[in-house]
Amino acid sequence: MTATLTRGAERIHAAFDRAKEEGRAAFMPFMTAGYPSAEEFPAVVDTLLAHADLLEVGIPYSDPLGDGPTVQRASEQALAGGTSTRRTLALVKDLRERHDTPIVVMTYVNPIYAVGPREFMRLCKDAGVDGLILPDLPPDQDLEIADLAAEHGLAVTFLIAPTSTPGRVRLVADACTGFLYAVSVTGVTGAREGSALGEVPAMLALAREHARVPVAVGFGVKDAATAHQVARVADGVVVGSAFINAVREGQDVGTLAASIAEGCRR
Amino acid sequence: MSLTLPSYPQPDGRGRYGRFGGRYVPETLIPALDELEAAYQAAKADPAFLNELGRLFKEFVGRPSPLYLAQRLTDHAGGAKIYLKREDFNYTGAHKINNCLAQALLAVRMGKRRVIAETGAGQHGVASATAAALLGLDCVVYMGAEDIRRQALNVFRMRLLGAEVREVTSGTSTLKDATNEAIRDWVTNVRDTFYILGSVVGPHPYPAMVRDFQAVIGEEVKVQLQVVEGRSAPDAIVACVGGGSNAIGIFAPYAYLPEGERPRLIGTEAAGEGVESGRHAASMAGGRVGVLHGSMMYLLNDDEGQIVPPHSISAGLDYPGIGPEHCHYSETGVAEYVPVTDAQALEALQLLTRLEGIIPALESAHAVYHAVRLAQELGPEGVIVVNLSGRGDKDVAEVMRLLEMERDQDLLDKDVERVIEEVVA
Ligand SMILES: Cc1ncc(COP(=O)(O)O)c(C=O)c1O
Numbered sequence: 130m131t132a133t134l135t136r137g138a139e140r141i142h143a144a145f146d147r148a149k150e151e152g153r154a155a156f157m158p159f160m161t162a163g164y165p166s167a168e169e170f171p172a173v174v175d176t177l178l179a180h181a182d183l184l185e186v187g188i189p190y191s192d193p194l195g196d197g198p199t200v201q202r203a204s205e206q207a208l209a210g211g212t213s214t215r216r217t218l219a220l221v222k223d224l225r226e227r228h229d230t231p232i233v234v235m236t237y238v239n240p241i242y243a244v245g246p247r248e249f250m251r252l253c254k255d256a257g258v259d260g261l262i263l264p265d266l267p268p269d270q271d272l273e274i275a276d277l278a279a280e281h282g283l284a285v286t287f288l289i290a291p292t293s294t295p296g297r298v299r300l301v302a303d304a305c306t307g308f309l310y311a312v313s314v315t316g317v318t319g320a321r322e323g324s325a326l327g328e329v330p331a332m333l334a335l336a337r338e339h340a341r342v343p344v345a346v347g348f349g350v351k352d353a354a355t356a357h358q359v360a361r362v363a364d365g366v367v368v369g370s371a372f373i374n375a376v377r378e379g380q381d382v383g384t385l386a387a388s389i390a391e392g393c394r395r
Numbered sequence: 396m397s398l399t400l401p402s403y404p405q406p407d408g409r410g411r412y413g414r415f416g417g418r419y420v421p422e423t424l425i426p427a428l429d430e431l432e433a434a435y436q437a438a439k440a441d442p443a444f445l446n447e448l449g450r451l452f453k454e455f456v457g458r459p460s461p462l463y464l465a466q467r468l469t470d471h472a473g474g475a476k477i478y479l480k481r482e483d484f485n486y487t488g489a490h491k492i493n494n495c496l497a498q499a500l501l502a503v504r505m506g507k508r509r510v511i512a513e514t515g516a517g518q519h520g521v522a523s524a525t526a527a528a529l530l531g532l533d534c535v536v537y538m539g540a541e542d543i544r545r546q547a548l549n550v551f552r553m554r555l556l557g558a559e560v561r562e563v564t565s566g567t568s569t570l571k572d573a574t575n576e577a578i579r580d581w582v583t584n585v586r587d588t589f590y591i592l593g594s595v596v597g598p599h600p601y602p603a604m605v606r607d608f609q610a611v612i613g614e615e616v617k618v619q620l621q622v623v624e625g626r627s628a629p630d631a632i633v634a635c636v637g638g639g640s641n642a643i644g645i646f647a648p649y650a651y652l653p654e655g656e657r658p659r660l661i662g663t664e665a666a667g668e669g670v671e672s673g674r675h676a677a678s679m680a681g682g683r684v685g686v687l688h689g690s691m692m693y694l695l696n697d698d699e700g701q702i703v704p705p706h707s708i709s710a711g712l713d714y715p716g717i718g719p720e721h722c723h724y725s726e727t728g729v730a731e732y733v734p735v736t737d738a739q740a741l742e743a744l745q746l747l748t749r750l751e752g753i754i755p756a757l758e759s760a761h762a763v764y765h766a767v768r769l770a771q772e773l774g775p776e777g778v779i780v781v782n783l784s785g786r787g788d789k790d791v792a793e794v795m796r797l798l799e800m801e802r803d804q805d806l807l808d809k810d811v812e813r814v815i816e817e818v819v820a
Contacts, residue, residue: 190700190701191566191701191702192566192571192572192575192687192688192702193575194420194421194575194578194579194582194688195421195582197579198565201565202565205565205566208701213699213701214699214700215699237686237700238419238686239685239686239687239694239696239700239702240699240700240701241700242684242685242686242691242700243685243696243697243698243699243700244698244699244700264421265419265420265421265686265689266419267418267419267420267422267425269409270417270418270419287422288421288422289422290421290422290423291423292422292423292424292425292426292427292585292586293422293423293425293426294426297422297425297426301422312421312422312423315423315582315583315584315585315586316423316582316583317421317579317582317583
C-alpha cells in the first residue's frame with residue numbers, strides 16, 4: 130500500500146506527521162462551500178486556515194442525510210446562493226492558489242454520479258483537492274470510486290462508527306488511503322452537549338489495530354475542551370457545526386479556531 | 396391462514412438488482428441493516444412468525460382482498476375485461492397495512508420497542524401508528540409540514556392512535572425530507588429503534604423485504620383469477636408507482652415467470668402537469684440514475700446531483716425516486732412504465748366513482764386511467780388486473796377543492812368569452 134501512495138495521501142500524511150512532531154493532534158476545521166455566501170466563504174476559510182493542519186470543504190447537497198440541522202441549513206443556504214459541485218471545486222481552486230494546506234472535500238455520492246465519477250475526479254485534481262470524505266459510501270458499495278480517486282492522485286477517507294463490528298472496522302480501515310474518520314457518536318453531525326468522546330476509546334483502539342493511516346475523530350467537537358478530550362486519543366480532530374454556528378451568529382471565527390487549535394495540543 | 400413468504404431470484408447477495416439498489420448509507424447503519432437482514436431471514440422461516448402474520452392479515456386487515464370484475468368500467472372502455480384488486484378494502488384503507496404489520500411484528504421479534512416511520516399521504520403513517528397501537532410499541536412518524544397541511548385528517552388519526560407526528564420543515568417539507576429525517580433518527584437511535592420503511596426503496600434489505608410482504612397481493616390474484624378465468628395470469632397488470640410497493644406486490648409473483656407466461660406488467664408514474672412541464676414525479680420518464688435514501692435508482696436530480704422536488708396531485712406518488720427492482724424491470728424489459736398526468740388521474744377517479752361506486756385513492760386513479768386505455772388496445776379477449784391500492788377517503792377534500800377550481804375556471808373562461816363578445820359587438 131505505502132508503495133502506491135498518491136500525491137494527495139502523501140500530503141495528508143505529512144500534515145498529520147507535522148502536527149504530531151509538534152505534540153498536537155491535527156486540527157481539521159470543516160466548512161460548507163459557499164457558506165454563508167460564495168463571496169464571503171473565502172474570507173471565512175482564510176481565517177480557519179490560519180490555524181488548520183488540514184481543511185475540509187463540504188459540497189452543499191440537497192439531501193445530506195448524515196448531517197444534522199446545522200450543516201443541512203448551511204447547505205440549503207449555499208445552494209440557494211448558487212454554490213453546487215462545480216462551483217465548490219472552483220472555490221477550492223481559488224483557495225489552493227493562496228494556501229498550501231491539504232484540502233479534503235466531503236461529498237455525498239449522488240453529486241459524484243451526476244457529474245460522472247471520472248469527470249468528478251478530474252475536476253477535483255484540477256482544483257488541487259488532496260482527498261475525499263464519503264459519508265454515505267461504505268467502501269464495499271462501490272470499488273470503482275476509490276480506484277478512480279487513486280488514478281487522479283486523490284486519497285479517500287471512509288467512516289467508522291461506534292456500531293461498527295470488528296469486521297467492518299477492518300474493512301473500512303483497509304479501504305482508507307488518506308485518514309480514517311471515526312464518528313464519535315451514533316448520530317448525525319452537530320455540536321451537542323456533554324463529552325465529545327462518547328464511545329470513542331473502544332472504537333479507536335480497534336481502529337488503530339487495523340489502520341495504516343492516521344485516525345481522526347469528528348462529530349460533536351465544539352470547543353477547546355472537547356477538542357482536547359479527542360486530541361488525547363486521536364491523530365486528528367474534525368470540527369464543523371461549531372464553526373458554521375459561529376459564522377451564523379456573527380461570532381469571531383478566528384478566535385474560536387485559535388482556541389480549538391490550542392485544545393488540540395496534547 | 397398459513398402464510399409463506401416468497402423467495403425471488405433478485406436481489407443478488409449485495410442487495411443489487413442489476414446496477415440498482417445497494418446500501419448507500421452512513422456506516423453507523425450498516426450493522427443494523429445486517430442485523431435486520433438476518434432477523435428477516437430467520438422470521439421468514441419461522442412458522443410462529445408466519446402464522447401470526449397470516450392471522451393478522453386475515454382477521455385484522457381483512458385479507459384476502461376481493462378481485463372484482465368492474466363490469467361497467469369494462470363496458471365503458473369497450474375492450475378487455477378489467478378486474479380490480481381491491482386493496483382499498485384493507486383496514487386503514489390501503490395496501491400499506493400489509494407491510495406495516497409485518498415490519499412491526501419483526502420489530503417485536505427483534506426486541507425493539509420504538510418504531511419510526513415516514514409518510515407523505517399519511518397512509519403509511521396511519522398504518523404504522525395502527526400496527527404500533529396493536530402491538531404496544533412507541534411510534535414516531537415524520538411528515539413534511541406541507542403534507543401535514545394537506546392531510547390533516549390522517550395526522551389526526553395518527554395522533555388518536557397514540558403516535559407522535561413530527562413536523563419536518565427542512566428542504567421542501569415533503570416526503571423526501573420526512574424520509575431524510577426518519578433516517579437521521581434511525582442513525583441516532585439505531586440500537587433500540589426499528590425503522591418501518593413505507594415502500595420498496597431505501598437500503599438493502601428494505602426493497603426486498605417490503606416486496607416480500609406486499610407479494611401477498613399478487614399471490615392472491617393468481618388464485619382468484621384461476622377461479623374466475625381459469626388461468627392464473629391475466630394479459631396485463633397495471634399498478635401505480637410512487638416508491639413502488641403496491642406495484643411490486645402485484646408484479647413480483649409474475650415477474651420471474653418465463654417470458655411467454657408473463658403478463659404485461661405496467662407501472663403508472665405520476666406525470667403531474669406533464670413530463671415536459673418539469674412539474675412531475677415521473678422518475679423513470681423524466682429522471683436519471685442516482686442515489687437517494689440509500690439506494691441507486693432512477694431519480695429526479697439535476698446535472699449536479701441535487702434532488703429536484705417532485706410534483707403530483709397525489710401525495711403518495713410525490714417521491715423523486717422509484718424502487719430499484721422497478722428500475723431493473725424497466726432496463727430488462729420485464730415491466731413497462733408509463734406517465735399519467737394529474738388531470739388524467741382526476742378524470743379516472745370520477746369515472747370509476749360514477750360507473751362503479753368506488754372512490755379510489757388519487758394514487759390508484761393513475762392506474763385506472765391507463766387500464767381503460769389498455770383495455771381498448773387489448774380488445775375483448777384480454778384480461779387486465781388493476782391494483783386498486785387504496786380508497787379515496789383521504790383525498791375527497793383535495794378533490795373537492797380541485798373540481799371547484801376547475802368549475803370556477805370554466806365560469807371564468809365563460810366570463811372572458813362574454814366580455815370578448817361584448818367588446819367585439
Ligand atoms: C393508496 C396509495 N397507493 C399508492 C401509494 C404509493 O406507494 P407505493 O408506490 O409504494 O405503492 C400510496 C402511498 O401513500 C397510497 O397511499
